[in-house]
Amino acid sequence: MKANDEERNRFDKAVDEILDLFNNLEDDQPIIHFSEDVMENIERAKKKYGDDMVNGKINTVVREMLSWLDLENVDLEEKGNDDPHKVDGKKE
Numbered sequence: 001m002k003a004n005d006e007e008r009n010r011f012d013k014a015v016d017e018i019l020d021l022f023n024n025l026e027d028d029q030p031i032i033h034f035s036e037d038v039m040e041n042i043e044r045a046k047k048k049y050g051d052d053m054v055n056g057k058i059n060t061v062v063r064e065m066l067s068w069l070d071l072e073n074v075d076l077e078e079k080g081n082d083d084p085h086k087v088d089g090k091k092e
Contacts, residue, residue: 042054042058
Protein backbone atom coordinates (compact mmCIF):
# COMPACT_ATOMS: atom_id res chain seq x y z
CA MET A 1 0.00 0.00 0.00
CA LYS A 2 1.47 3.34 -1.01
CA ALA A 3 1.16 6.23 1.38
CA ASN A 4 2.67 9.64 1.81
CA ASP A 5 4.13 10.84 5.12
CA GLU A 6 0.85 12.41 6.29
CA GLU A 7 -1.15 9.23 5.57
CA ARG A 8 1.51 7.09 7.25
CA ASN A 9 1.42 9.31 10.36
CA ARG A 10 -2.40 9.16 10.50
CA PHE A 11 -2.26 5.37 10.17
CA ASP A 12 0.38 5.10 12.92
CA LYS A 13 -1.74 7.25 15.25
CA ALA A 14 -4.83 5.14 14.51
CA VAL A 15 -2.94 1.90 15.20
CA ASP A 16 -1.56 3.36 18.45
CA GLU A 17 -5.10 4.36 19.48
CA ILE A 18 -6.45 0.86 18.76
CA LEU A 19 -3.60 -0.77 20.70
CA ASP A 20 -4.18 1.59 23.62
CA LEU A 21 -7.89 0.76 23.67
CA PHE A 22 -7.12 -2.96 23.50
CA ASN A 23 -4.56 -2.79 26.32
CA ASN A 24 -7.04 -0.97 28.57
CA LEU A 25 -9.93 -3.41 28.12
CA GLU A 26 -11.26 -4.95 31.31
CA ASP A 27 -11.76 -8.68 31.59
CA ASP A 28 -15.36 -9.77 31.26
CA GLN A 29 -16.31 -11.41 34.55
CA PRO A 30 -19.26 -13.82 34.60
CA ILE A 31 -22.16 -12.86 36.85
CA ILE A 32 -22.65 -16.46 37.99
CA HIS A 33 -19.86 -18.94 38.51
CA PHE A 34 -21.31 -22.36 37.79
CA SER A 35 -19.53 -25.46 39.06
CA GLU A 36 -17.86 -27.71 36.48
CA ASP A 37 -20.56 -30.40 36.65
CA VAL A 38 -23.31 -27.82 36.13
CA MET A 39 -21.45 -26.35 33.15
CA GLU A 40 -21.09 -29.81 31.61
CA ASN A 41 -24.80 -30.50 32.03
CA ILE A 42 -25.70 -27.12 30.54
CA GLU A 43 -23.55 -27.93 27.51
CA ARG A 44 -25.20 -31.36 27.19
CA ALA A 45 -28.67 -29.80 27.45
CA LYS A 46 -27.81 -27.16 24.84
CA LYS A 47 -26.54 -29.83 22.49
CA LYS A 48 -29.70 -31.90 22.93
CA TYR A 49 -32.36 -29.16 23.16
CA GLY A 50 -30.71 -26.09 21.64
CA ASP A 51 -29.33 -22.86 23.08
CA ASP A 52 -32.58 -20.89 23.03
CA MET A 53 -34.60 -23.47 24.93
CA VAL A 54 -31.93 -24.08 27.61
CA ASN A 55 -31.24 -20.35 28.05
CA GLY A 56 -34.98 -19.73 28.41
CA LYS A 57 -35.37 -22.51 31.00
CA ILE A 58 -32.38 -21.31 33.05
CA ASN A 59 -33.69 -17.73 32.95
CA THR A 60 -37.14 -18.90 34.10
CA VAL A 61 -35.70 -20.84 37.05
CA VAL A 62 -33.33 -18.03 38.09
CA ARG A 63 -36.08 -15.39 37.73
CA GLU A 64 -38.35 -17.46 39.99
CA MET A 65 -35.60 -18.05 42.55
CA LEU A 66 -34.74 -14.34 42.63
CA SER A 67 -38.41 -13.45 43.12
CA TRP A 68 -38.15 -15.09 46.56
CA LEU A 69 -35.53 -12.56 47.66
CA ASP A 70 -36.12 -9.02 48.89
CA LEU A 71 -34.15 -7.00 46.32
CA GLU A 72 -36.22 -3.80 46.23
CA ASN A 73 -33.77 -1.52 48.09
CA VAL A 74 -30.52 -2.84 46.59
CA ASP A 75 -28.41 -0.24 44.78
CA LEU A 76 -26.41 -1.86 41.96
CA GLU A 77 -23.86 0.99 42.02
CA GLU A 78 -23.12 0.59 45.73
CA LYS A 79 -20.13 -1.58 46.65
CA GLY A 80 -21.00 -4.11 49.28
CA ASN A 81 -21.40 -7.84 49.66
CA ASP A 82 -18.73 -9.09 47.23
CA ASP A 83 -18.33 -12.43 49.01
CA PRO A 84 -20.63 -14.91 47.23
CA HIS A 85 -20.88 -17.03 50.39
CA LYS A 86 -22.21 -14.25 52.58
CA VAL A 87 -25.88 -13.53 53.08
CA ASP A 88 -26.78 -10.45 55.09
CA GLY A 89 -23.10 -10.13 56.07
CA LYS A 90 -22.88 -13.71 57.39
CA LYS A 91 -21.35 -16.84 55.89
CA GLU A 92 -23.90 -19.39 54.69
